[in-house]
Amino acid sequence: MKFGVVVFPGSNCDHDCYHVVKEVLKQPVEFIWHKETKLDNFDCLIIPGGFSYGDYLRCGAIARFSPIMEEVIKFANKGGLVIGICNGFQVLLEAGLLPGAMLRNKNLHFICKFVELKVENTDTPFSSEYKKGQIIRIPVAHNEGNYYIDEKGLAELKKNNQIVFRYVENPNGALDDIAGIVNKERNVLGMMPHPERSSEIELTSKDGFPIFESIRKWLKEHGKS
Amino acid sequence: MFEAAIKITLKKTVADPQGLTVKHALESLGFNSIANVWMGKFIRITLNAKDKTEAEAKVSEMCKKLLSNPIIEDFSFEVSNA
Secondary structure (H helix, E strand, O other): OOEEEEEOOOEOOHHHHHHHHHHHOOOOEEEEEOOOOOOOOOOEEEEOOEOHHHHOOOOOOOHHHOHHHHHHHHHHHOOOEEEEEOHHHHHHHHOOOOOOEEEOOOOOOOEEEEEEEEEOOOOOOOOOOOOOOOEEEEEEEEOOOEEEOOHHHHHHHHHOOOEEEEEOOOOOOOHHHEEEEEOOOOOEEEEOOOHHHOOEHHHOEOOOHHHHHHHHHHHHHOOOO | OEEEEEEEEEOOOOOOHHHHHHHHHHHHOOOOOOOOOOOEEEEEEEEOOOOHHHHHHHHHHHHHHHHOOOOOEEEEEEEEEO
16 A cells, blocks of 8 residues: 655645654655656655645645646546545545635634544544544644535535544634535545644554544555555 | 736625624724624726627636535626726
């Protein structure tokens, strides 16, 4: 199995993701520069956090039109696993791979702290290693994490069980305490909290690691060794 | 050459924490008659087009494709000779 970490100008969690996949998950991983126009046999793509293109215009809006994103969209539409973390989540929203949009945090603060999340759905390739209802501790670091979707969209998310993580105490005003969602097909996950910053006990929490482990297990079960 | 003056604002149905904070600040200065404050973006683009209609069509496409996010934002613009 092979993981890819997409790198935009301004990405800054790319090395953290790479590190966790290579050194903790112990799986092959490569960086993918945003100007690439081909994907070389990847099984899972990680769109990392950071401030792609300086967050100009809207978070993720410019990165969404990077050359590599055409390929990422094709990969996702063919069922490939894609996980967007923080700014990566914003990019996936702008690209239309996930529904909704991000607004500025309700209190206008950049929020950087550990938060508690409730695992709402374990029936995805990204969350099977958790228990339903489990409370996990993962840090957030964002200015635009106030998830928004219209009423009809929210009803869809609930009906299809697409909400994977909810904040126990909502830090940013996100609608319905939403911290992470999957698409209807469940092969694309977006989440504001940073599992790559909580995958080793040296960082005081390993609660993010089961996400990577879930992906590894899912890929193995689907014939990627 | 044409010039487009583009305004992008959050939809009225979307809460605008920035606007609300500015409203509170204005109220603390004694401006008590304010009903609402909405913040937004202003973008000025100069472009070549064969006529105003073509320029407007181009600007509209830019707004839809990149400059605004239709889930949370509305846009409006005026095109004039530059």
